[in-house]
Amino acid sequence: MLKLLRYLKPFTWPILAVLVLLFMQALADLYLPTLMSDIVDIGIVQGDTQFILRVGLVMLSYAALSALCLVTASYLSARIAMGFGRNLRSLVFSRVSGYSLQEFNRLGTASLITRTTNDITQVQQVVVMILRMMVTAPIMCVGGLIMAVSKDAHLTLIFVLVLPLLAGMIWFITRRSVPLFRAMQVKLDKLNLVLREELTGIRVIRAFNRLEHETARFNQANSDLTNTAIKVNKLMASLMPLMMLVMNLATVAIVWFGGLRVDLGEMQVGDMMAFLQYAMQIMFSLVMISMMLIMIPRAEASAVRINEVLDLVPEIKDADRVKEAQGERGLVEFKNVTFSYPGAEQPVLSNISFTAAPGEVTAIIGGTGVGKSTLINLIPRFYDIDSGSILVDGVDVRQLSQASLRAKIGYVPQKAVLFTGTIADNIRFGKENATLEEIKQAAVIAQADEFISKLPEGYDTVLAQGGTNISGGQKQRLAIARALVRQPKIYLFDDTFSALDYQTDAKLRAALKKATASATVILVAQRVSTIMDADRIIVLDKGKITGMGKHRELLATCQVYREIVASQLSEEEIA
Known part of the structure; x- marks a missing residue:
């Protein structure tokens, strides 16, 4: 105190x-x-x-x-x-x-x-x-x-x-x-946690008819807090x-x-x-x-x-002597990168090395839990690596200021996160001083303008908290538009196209190819059809690179990639 x-x-x-x-x-x-x-x-x-x-x-x-x-x-x-x-x-x-x-x-x-x-x-x-x-x-x-x-x-x-x-x-x-007051604060944390999970996951709870289970869970946390509060207030009341x-x-x-x-x-x-x-x-x-x-x-x-x-001192902080990147190209290099989460027995990623150059599309594919999203999250330095180095324009990301590093990046997360406000405000989140013309242009490329223009208030339509008044695919397209309006040197797409239908996916990739022609594009994908035309495909398995090259090369050289392709495409499509 x-x-x-x-x-x-x-x-x-x-x-x-x-x-x-x-x-x-x-x-x-x-x-x-x-x-x-x-x-x-x-x-x-x-x-x-x-x-x-x-x-x-x-x-x-x-x-x-x-x-x-x-x-x-x-x-x-x-x-x-x-x-x-x-x-x-x-x-x-x-x-x-x-x-x-x-x-x-x-x-x-x-x-x-x-x-x-x-x-x-x-x-x-x-x-x-x-x-x-x-x-x-x-x-x-x-x-x-x-x-x-x-x-x-x-x-x-x-x-x-x-x-x-x-x-x-x-x-x-x-x-x-x-001691009772201290326990009350901990139990208040627990109550907030249960309530937050119930409110954010209400669709899943209803879909699986788990309302009674969640009600019992909330009542238990609520009663626990209430009983402690009654006990301490009895003491104080006496x-x-x-x-x-x-x-x-x-x-x-x-x-x-x-x-x-x-x-x-x-x-x-x-x-x-x-x-x-x-x-x-x-x-x-x-x-x-x-x-x-x-x-x-x-x-x-x-x-x-x-x-x-x-x-609590943040583990990730700017270096005492910050360096400037050598140019503004957007070149990304991984050199023998190993990373593990705190308390984990095994590294999530081991000895990862590759280069993603401007004007190229680098795709990352692999099974569930092999470290694809983790790899993407290391570039904007959401986590610090255990060993090796990640370079952006020739400088280790740990030597760059976090603000300057992230200013180069347009990031689209796996789960689209939108904020309360208008659609225009959400797209402008990527570039604070973006004009309405720039916002519309980004929306057109992201294939979002089509559904936005059909809304009664267009770009002034107010989104609910978390964007719950639009569909998952629409949220994903707005998240892509938010990254595009920034016009960064590096684009990171973390399984961004999974919520889109095949037709919209194809249109979006064609539009993105022109809009990001001079930028470095790194994308994580589950669909082989999304990454077949990539300049470089990295195949991850158990946290390691098991194959790297173009689609045809990997079909001939990488067993893991062949299995992924075979599970998604017919023999005619593969041929």
Whole structure:
């Protein structure tokens, strides 16, 4: 928690203003019981109406000053906390944006969403609480004790029993609640994960009639979180009644023993009333401290999770001395590249070497799970390789800045990812300043203009989250248009054409051939018909290259390729 408080530095002056205002408010509140005591002991006892009015006006002035200071401090505290939360969310978001896919896999998307929203909100609420009470509570407690002693030192012996009892209750309940609050955040992650999977996979769930199974899964996660929350809230709920019981017993004791001292003439009525007020201030200051201690354990658990995000150093980062590529051609070279995922027993790719030159189409084919998509993902440096080197225009990708490397690349993922907004906005995602003419041209090449023009609002049609209001093939074509509008030097197509029918596939490949004539094209495909005309076909099997060449060459030399072709094409088509 303390590590996060350093991000309050931009709010130093408002925080100082809050501290001064709360200090003034506490002093004003501490002085009010003394003024009331004077009114009783002097004004009422002696019948001095002028004194009562004069001191009453002073009391009103101090009360107004206290209220003004409190309102202003509360306003500033809220602004500070909201600004702190805003900055912290931006910092977490920017840090997460720099993560490699390995860090995403380690923390999990659902957990990162919870940390960026719920966890920061918990810390934000505690900051408001601390700013409002961290000055007021100690001053009211210590100041109240001093003023109570000044009124009657003997009567303050009641606090010797009451204060340790209150402190002990606060410590006991807080100690029991901290582990439960930590468990709650983990269980909230689990609930978010289940809910996210259910919402994104609703079509599959309905198709397989698994609604009851998913409902039971959600209810289990929900009940788990609810039971923990009930358990911890029972503990917290017991604190306030216990404290009020002790405070009320303390009040009875003060009135009882105070009345005896007044009867003996050792204490005046006004002083006893003031003492009672100070006792209430002391005990309510402990209530404020207990409220902070209720909030802090959960915020501490959240702060640990936020710090875990902020302290996690991305494994993929720019080199200390970034190099510039030798030209802007888009030449891609793999030299003895080996890569394995963290914790894997065997490498996914082993000793991969090939060159993809501008003006050429390099196709990658192989069975499921042989590392085709992984190979594609290594070029934009989504992962770092174990050994070997990947060169773009003669420079190792690890020596290039990530921004400059990815600026050369037009990437179309296996699963088309679209964003909420218009179709034009989604295509413009590839090039921020793309004109409408450029957007339409990219859509025409991607065979998307045909279905876009039939929509009532055309390019201004708003897509739902994830593009769920259009078909899979349409989403794929928009993703291709997004890459085309960028006009990069390197195109990476990761099994992009699998969602297209054969006719659209053929038209698209013919159009792409012209549009990407001067660029380097690397594509992963499942269909042999998609890659037959490629300048270079790389056949992967068990993470290794088992064949490389043109279609006819591989039919004669590569057994794996022949098996793939035989499984898809008839003998007439092969011939």
